[in-house]
Amino acid sequence: MDKKFHGNFTQQDGLPEIAIERATRVLRSGRLHRYNLGKDEIGEVGSLELEFAKFINVKYCLAVASGGYTLSTALRALGVGHGDNVLTNAFTLAPVPGAIASVGATPIFVGVTENLVIDFDDLEAKSQNAKVLMLSHMRGHICDMDRLLSICASNNIQLIEDCAHTMGAKWGDRWSGTDGVIGCYSTQTYKHINSGEGGLLVTNNPDIMAKATMLSGSYMLYDRHPAGPEKKHYDLIKYETPNISGRMDHLRASILRPQLDDLMERVAKWNELYQILEEGLRATSGLTIVERPKSEKYVGSSFQFLLLDWSSEQIKRVVADCFSSGVELKWFGEASPHGFTSRYDSWKYVQTEPMAKTDRVLSGLLDLRLPLSFTKTDCTLIASIIKNVVQKLFETSNTSDI
Numbered sequence: 378m379d380k381k382f383h384g385n386f387t388q389q390d391g392l393p394e395i396a397i398e399r400a401t402r403v404l405r406s407g408r409l410h411r412y413n414l415g416k417d418e419i420g421e422v423g424s425l426e427l428e429f430a431k432f433i434n435v436k437y438c439l440a441v442a443s444g445g446y447t448l449s450t451a452l453r454a455l456g457v458g459h460g461d462n463v464l465t466n467a468f469t470l471a472p473v474p475g476a477i478a479s480v481g482a483t484p485i486f487v488g489v490t491e492n493l494v495i496d497f498d499d500l501e502a503k504s505q506n507a508k509v510l511m512l513s514h515m516r517g518h519i520c521d522m523d524r525l526l527s528i529c530a531s532n533n534i535q536l537i538e539d540c541a542h543t544m545g546a547k548w549g550d551r552w553s554g555t556d557g558v559i560g561c562y563s564t565q566t567y568k569h570i571n572s573g574e575g576g577l578l579v580t581n582n583p584d585i586m587a588k589a590t591m592l593s594g595s596y597m598l599y600d601r602h603p604a605g606p607e608k609k610h611y612d613l614i615k616y617e618t619p620n621i622s623g624r625m626d627h628l629r630a631s632i633l634r635p636q637l638d639d640l641m642e643r644v645a646k647w648n649e650l651y652q653i654l655e656e657g658l659r660a661t662s663g664l665t666i667v668e669r670p671k672s673e674k675y676v677g678s679s680f681q682f683l684l685l686d687w688s689s690e691q692i693k694r695v696v697a698d699c700f701s702s703g704v705e706l707k708w709f710g711e712a713s714p715h716g717f718t719s720r721y722d723s724w725k726y727v728q729t730e731p732m733a734k735t736d737r738v739l740s741g742l743l744d745l746r747l748p749l750s751f752t753k754t755d756c757t758l759i760a761s762i763i764k765n766v767v768q769k770l771f772e773t774s775n776t777s778d779i
């Protein structure tokens with residue numbers, strides 16, 4: 378192959394100057410702790426919470442230390458604990474089953490379809506066994522949320538949404554994360570706004586937010602939560618709720634606020650790159666594009682495609698050949714987990730049964746990140762490299778079969 382890509386798949390774009398200025402101001406003040414506030418001062422964390430709640434039009438928002446922490450806090454706030462079962466996606470990232478295990482509960486994995494969303498038939502079949510579904514909008518793919526809500530309602534299931542990959546996305550005209558009882562977001566470096574580590578938890582339920590706030594470690598200073606509920610919601614639970622420290626600090630909040638202001642601009646850029654890849658890979662023999670439903674207003678911060686029913690050997694060749702042309706594909710079908718590509722059967726602390734349909738999808742699933750440091754020209758080149766590699770291997774394997 379003559380063309381080679383020289384970009385870096387883990388290089389994010391730098392933070393905006395205004396974020397750096399605000400961070401410097403916080404550092405100079407020395408007041409980094411969220412409750413270290415002057416009289417009547419809202420502070421960076423409180424302001425971030427207010428701004429995010431306003432952005433997606435929810436009543437309450439709590440900023441915490443990580444996305445994973447939002448998930449375990451959400452479970453605790455709903456009273457999930459030892460011995461409970463929690464439904465979740467077989468196709469997700471390790472912190473999701475990790476959060477479930479951290480409260481002593483057991484994940485029950487629900488299959489994934491070729492569209493990379495939760496399998497509703499499997500969900501219905503397993504929904505008798507649990508009261509909570511922690512739904513991961515994994516890699517930004519959003520299932521039919523109307524159908525999902527009706528399944529949850531008829532089975533008495535409370536929904537927690539893991540929106541680590543859907544901040545800024547919508548189903549129809551509803552922001553991702555506002556359909557469930559609780560919405561959880563990550564602000565870790567590889568997500569849509571970047572504070573290194575961080576998370577945002579949202580809900581419209583005042584009692585759940587009071588509980589989440591106490592859990593996050595509020596030292597009875599809950600009156601310093603401008604995006605929290607009225608005092609009376611804390612009174613009932615304040616002595617009974619343990620402090621499981623996981624707050625956000627002003628430094629992180631200060632760099633997130635300007636990024637939130639630019640979020641939809643960033644979303645437009647991601648989608649432009651995504652659509653170049655999608656177009657470039659269409660009509661590639663042996664390759665399945667993941668078609669996105671009309672109601673889904675996605676954020677194309679990563680790209681997936683399927684090589685369904687290819688052998689492991691062939692897929693390894695695809696990954697290797699793309700890599701030698703500078704394109705880093707992650708393969709979810711690999712027998713042992715590498716980086717973020719772990720799968721339901723790699724979490725050995727959970728007992729699982731094999732899921733044939735899900736295994737077929739994961740075996741052929743390839744993934745690449747689209748950092749905003751990439752240009753449109755980069756994405757045209759990446760698509761053509763993948764297309765050439767896949768097409769060549771598909772043709773040779775077909776002729777050798779004859």
Ligand SMILES: *Cc1c(COP(=O)(O)O)cnc(C)c1O
Pocket residue numbers: 443444445446469470472473513514515516539541542563564565574575576
């Ligand atoms: C990143 C991620 C999380 C957890 O976020 P952290 O901030 O890294 O704890 C949860 N779910 C998914 C799908 C993720 O990608």
